[in-house]
Amino acid sequence: MSAPQVTGQPTSPLSSGQLVRLVAAREISTRIRDKTFIASSVLMVVLILGVLVFQVVVNSGSDTRRVGVAGGDAQLGAALEAQAEALDLDVEVVDVDDDAAARTAVEDEEVDAAVLGSGGSAPELVLREPDSTLEALVSGAVSAVSLGQVLSEAGVDPADLPQVTVTTLDGDSAADTQRTVVAVVGVVVLYSLLILFAQFVAQGVVEEKASRVVELLLATMRPWQLLAGKILGLGVLGLGQIAVIAAIGIAGALAFDVVDLPGELVGTVLWLLFWFVLGYALYASLFAVAASLVSRQEDLGSVLTPASLVLVAGFIVAVQAAGDPDGTLATVTSYVPGLSPMVMPVRQAAGEVAPWEVGVAVVLMLVAIALVVRLGGRVYSGALLRTGGKTKLREALRAREG
Amino acid sequence: MLEFDGLHKSYGDNRVLEGVGFTVAPGSMFGFCGSNGAGKTTTMRIAMGLARADAGEVRWRGRPLDEAMRRRIGYMPEERGLYPKMRVGEQLTYFARLHGMGGADAARAAGEWAARLGLGDRRDDPVEKLSLGNQQRVQLAAALVSRPEVLILDEPFSGLDPVGVDALAEALLEQCRAGVPVVFSSHQLDLVERLCDSVGILARGRMVATGTVEELRRREAGRVLRVVVPDAAPGWAAGVPGVRVVSESRGDTLLELAGGTDDQAVLAAALRTGRVTHFAWREATLVELFREAVADPAQQTAREQVAA
Known part of the structure; x- marks a missing residue:
């Protein structure tokens, strides 16, 4: 089919893939130097680090405490550890040679506290600074030890004493809370990036129309190639950004010891990335089609409002869903295309969502994307090509609305 | 051959091309x-x-233009369009690549064209920082950068200063000499007359005249004679048979001769009034040809009816 090429001709026919890649590459190289993009990236990283630091500060009370036990009283050491376990505190028991060495250890800040004269009748607790938690812990341990001694001297087996049996009804609750926190932080990031990158797409579309460069572009390619290149290019950039933020978040969370369950955390983050891709595909297409109707940046706000409102609604419902993940509102909206990318990851993190539920939400979302791309693509082509008639199209739409 | 053949286009009831x-x-x-x-x-x-x-259709080398062939055309739209925030060099490279050039080739061609159009030191500036005239040059470079086989330029000269006009004219003539067919629209008819091998005049969606400027002149029926007779009394030529006075101002007279009228008889009549400082057939300028060609026939008929 191809016509014989004249020798020395510098060009070769371009495939659709090559054109789309060229457009995408331009979008990336332009945006990556864009001030808004750089500022937003820095802001996101600062935000994530801020959240981590906040978590560390809030949790700093539960840092591991080192308690020295003079004379290496194994019985007291075991009791201290048992008490710490019961009170959900991190305590490390350190054996110290004698009372003098124990005092020095506290002064030298090798340990946070030391128990002196533990074997005798007047044990003493030396603290570096007042710490009521440690006081209670040590007194509890010391009483437990002496009580045990008294009982055994009296010939009573401690095991005969009444024992409280503990039954936890919601065993996973701590882990769930942690995952929900991650999901909410993730949804904040996801929502911000969805809005940001869909806006980038819309601005790009209007820029090309306003500057009329679109006429030059469409002389070399079809509208869908231009649209696909734009959405893919910015999408790759957006995905890259959210992945970097996720990596920083995970690494930071593990480094600062904010979360205990790396596996669960990574799972939640991967689901967030997955939903970002779907959400971006839908919103970028919607925003691009809306933007193609106007030819000035000033008019962009009005045409983007409907789609933006859906996005905002999804975000609000998602935050609400974090508190009530099994509520009707959260359950229903987690299927609704456009809302699901924000609500479903929260539900997935918070509790049991059956795989079929996720499947339904994904399928509905894909159907919505296909519809927007098909119908929107037609509007986009029409509006772009009608450089002179674009206002007519807009007037037509307005007339239909009015 | 680049052939535009029987193009019709209507927007609603508005018939633009017929x-x-x-x-x-x-x-x-x-x-x-x-x-x-x-x-x-x-x-x-x-x-x-x-x-x-x-x-109707547009053909190049006998084949209707398709997408691949259009990539071989350098185009300059009437509404100028460039990415305002993109740098000149990058922008030209991008357009060269969209037309199918390889990355290195495109960058080299972009550099060459920027230098040739006097934009060499502005290559790293965003287009929006350039003056309108320089933006126009970038626009032209964008049309030329991919070494096109055909050039289609809509009003390429509008908005250029005389130096820019000369630079552009030179660039276009060079493309022509390399065998590229060039189509450009312009209201600057003196430029068209100077540069073009052939001219097409479009009025109300139809081609009312096509051909070389020479052919158009020859086709122009009424022949106009300019006679300057400083000493003549007004109305000196009115009595010469077969002559219609088009205009007369202090002896500078434009006469339209009916077919078969002897111009030497007119000269004799002029000499009778005294000195004759100018006596020559006047070549119609393209402007006059243009006015004649695009004149609304309805108005023309009405005028003739009034005159009759």
Whole structure:
């Protein structure tokens, strides 16, 4: 089919893939130097680090405490550890040679506290600074030890004493809370990036129309190639950004010891990335089609409002869903295309969502994307090509609305 | 041959083109003239695939233009369009690549064209920082950077200073000499007359005249004689048979001779009034040809009826 090429001709026919890649590459190289993009990236990283630091500060009370036990009283050491376990505190028991060495250890800040004269009748607790938690812990341990001694001297087996049996009804609750926190932080990031990158797409579309460069572009390619290149290019950039933020978040969370369950955390983050891709595909297409109707940046706000409102609604419902993940509102909206990318990851993190539920939400979302791309693509082509008639199209739409 | 053949286009009831056709030979320059709204831009947009013709087609080397062939055309739209925030060099490279050039080739061609059009030191500036004249040069470079086989330029000279006009004219002539057919529209008829091998005049969606400027002149029926007789009394030529006085001002007289009238009889009549400082057939300028060609026939008929 191809016509014989004249020798020395510098060009070769371009495939659709090559054109789309060229457009995408331009979008990336332009945006990556864009001030808004750089500022937003820095802001996101600062935000994530801020959240981590906040978590560390809030949790700093539960840092591991080192308690020295003079004379290496194994019985007291075991009791201290048992008490710490019961009170959900991190305590490390350190054996110290004698009372003098124990005092020095506290002064030298090798340990946070030391128990002196533990074997005798007047044990003493030396603290570096007042710490009521440690006081209670040590007194509890010391009483437990002496009580045990008294009982055994009296010939009573401690095991005969009444024992409280503990039954936890919601065993996973701590882990769930942690995952929900991650999901909410993730949804904040996801929502911000969805809005940001869909806006980038819309601005790009209007820029090309306003500057009329679109006429030059469409002389070399079809509208869908231009649209696909734009959405893919910015999408790759957006995905890259959210992945970097996720990596920083995970690494930071593990480094600062904010979360205990790396596996669960990574799972939640991967689901967030997955939903970002779907959400971006839908919103970028919607925003691009809306933007193609106007030819000035000033008019962009009005045409983007409907789609933006859906996005905002999804975000609000998602935050609400974090508190009530099994509520009707959260359950229903987690299927609704456009809302699901924000609500479903929260539900997935918070509790049991059956795989079929996720499947339904994904399928509905894909159907919505296909519809927007098909119908929107037609509007986009029409509006772009009608450089002179674009206002007519807009007037037509307005007339239909009015 | 670049052939525009029987193009029809309507927007609703507004019939913009009604059978526009002309051909441009490789290595020749075609000047596309016509009043505002005559349909020049629509014709060019149809060639570039930006508007769809209701009927007719544009062919290059005998084949209707398709997407791949359009990538071999350098195009300059009437509404100038560039990415305002993109740097000149990057922008030219991008357009060269969209037309199918390889990365290194495109960058080299972008550099060459920027230098040739006097933009060498502005290559790293964003387009929006350039003056309008320089933006126009970038626009032209964008049309030329991919070494196109065909050039279609809508009003390429508008907005250029005389130096820019000369630079552009030189660039276009060079393309022509390399065998590229060039079509450009312009209201600057002196430029069209100077540069173009052939001219097409479009009025009300139809080609009312096509050919070389010479051919158009020859086709022009009424022959005009300019006679300057400083000492003559007003109305000196009124009595000469077969002569209609077009205008007369202090002896500077334009006369239209009916067919078969002897110009020597006119000269004799002029000499009788005294000195004759100028006596010559006057060549119609393209401007006059243009006015004649685009004049609304309805108005013309009405005028003739009034005169009769």
